Amino acid sequence: MSVLVTGGLGYIGSHTCVELMNAGIDVVVADNLYNCKKSSYDRIKALVGRDFKFYECDIRDAEGLSGIFENESIESVIHFAGLKAVGESVEKPLEYFDNNVTGTLILLDVMRKYGCKKIVFSSSATVYGMNNVSPLVESMEVGGVTNPYGRTKFMIECILKDLYTSDNEWSICLLRYFNPIGAHKSGTMGEDPNGIPNNLMPYITQVAIGKRDHLTVYGDDYDTHDGTGVRDYIHVVDLALGHVKAVNKVAGESGLFIYNLGTGIGYSVLDVVKAFEKASGKKIPYEIGPRRSGDIATCYSDASKALNELGWRAERGLDEMCEDSWRWQSQNPNGYPD
Numbered sequence: 001m002s003v004l005v006t007g008g009l010g011y012i013g014s015h016t017c018v019e020l021m022n023a024g025i026d027v028v029v030a031d032n033l034y035n036c037k038k039s040s041y042d043r044i045k046a047l048v049g050r051d052f053k054f055y056e057c058d059i060r061d062a063e064g065l066s067g068i069f070e071n072e073s074i075e076s077v078i079h080f081a082g083l084k085a086v087g088e089s090v091e092k093p094l095e096y097f098d099n100n101v102t103g104t105l106i107l108l109d110v111m112r113k114y115g116c117k118k119i120v121f122s123s124s125a126t127v128y129g130m131n132n133v134s135p136l137v138e139s140m141e142v143g144g145v146t147n148p149y150g151r152t153k154f155m156i157e158c159i160l161k162d163l164y165t166s167d168n169e170w171s172i173c174l175l176r177y178f179n180p181i182g183a184h185k186s187g188t189m190g191e192d193p194n195g196i197p198n199n200l201m202p203y204i205t206q207v208a209i210g211k212r213d214h215l216t217v218y219g220d221d222y223d224t225h226d227g228t229g230v231r232d233y234i235h236v237v238d239l240a241l242g243h244v245k246a247v248n249k250v251a252g253e254s255g256l257f258i259y260n261l262g263t264g265i266g267y268s269v270l271d272v273v274k275a276f277e278k279a280s281g282k283k284i285p286y287e288i289g290p291r292r293s294g295d296i297a298t299c300y301s302d303a304s305k306a307l308n309e310l311g312w313r314a315e316r317g318l319d320e321m322c323e324d325s326w327r328w329q330s331q332n333p334n335g336y337p338d
């Protein structure tokens, strides 16, 4: 039996495939290569030292997905595939709803057709919206999201909750990620954004490598210890290991489970800059700019539920996240090869 990993060649998916296979779990990947390179597949294989099946398939292609379920013995699905850029989602809402929401509906329909009722879904801390106060707890009301990307996550959570209500045989795990950064210790896998990075860590690493001149810090007048935004950064390998726990959870029992995957610790933008400078030995020039629209001052998790119910906690600290991000960027200045 295998786990079907949609979006499995992307940043979080690739690290998760490695940890799943390291844990002895067989993996089949479906990815349309929209936001990754095929060489990510070769890097995963090299790290785990064995082959696994990859299908170049869009999750909106019901026939293609059905072919995978016909050919493979799929026990459960980890569903990463989706578009994830907040700013782009404001410009292209229809593309985001189509890819993320329609894609998920088609995937769920095919799963149901083949009697596969176990799914782990990549949700996001963004579903907590603007008004909940950190530390964010799973029992808080979600919604109040301010952009189309976040709304796709909120809508998919609603769809999955309704699906479970309609049929209690499903086993559904919603994982709300906080801010994944870092890279595999080998330096062969990491985050490889297209164009100008939207997120803090890839922007910093591109400044360090000389691709960008300086970092713009989006606001220093927030109500935080140094005025800059505070987030809960989590090492991508810890996040990947959380998926191994989650997929075992859905394999073992039916239910609807919701977990934050974060460290429970908040760091400011300037904390991250300092930690990165220490890890890399590179100076990161920065300028203070205006606040970015839609940003909140502080966002970090209460991570106790995942510890209590999954036996999972993040083990890697900020220094290690920065060292690993830098190793990946410095060894692969242009990301994955074409």
Ligand code: NAD
Binding pocket: 006, 007, 008, 009, 010, 011, 012, 013, 030, 031, 032, 033, 034, 035, 036, 057, 058, 059, 060, 079, 080, 081, 082, 083, 084, 099, 103, 122, 123, 124, 125, 177, 178, 179, 180
């Ligand atoms: P990513 O873009 O690196 O990976 C997503 C993968 O899905 C890519 O390889 C892409 O080619 C593929 N994909 C996209 N649309 C597809 C489709 N229609 N059919 C098949 N494949 C498709 O992103 P990531 O950072 O690895 O994020 C994975 C998931 O986690 C996403 O759903 C994202 O929204 C969610 N998430 C990410 C973060 C983050 O900060 N990285 C935070 C919270 C949630």
Ligand code: UDP
Binding pocket: 179, 198, 199, 200, 201, 203, 215, 216, 217, 218, 219, 228, 229, 230, 231, 269, 292, 295
């Ligand atoms: N940030 C910044 N400059 C950048 C990118 C991000 O100051 O070039 C800040 C952003 O305002 C937030 C934090 O870094 O306070 C994390 O932003 P990111 O986009 O990585 O994640 P988010 O939490 O917004 O999803």
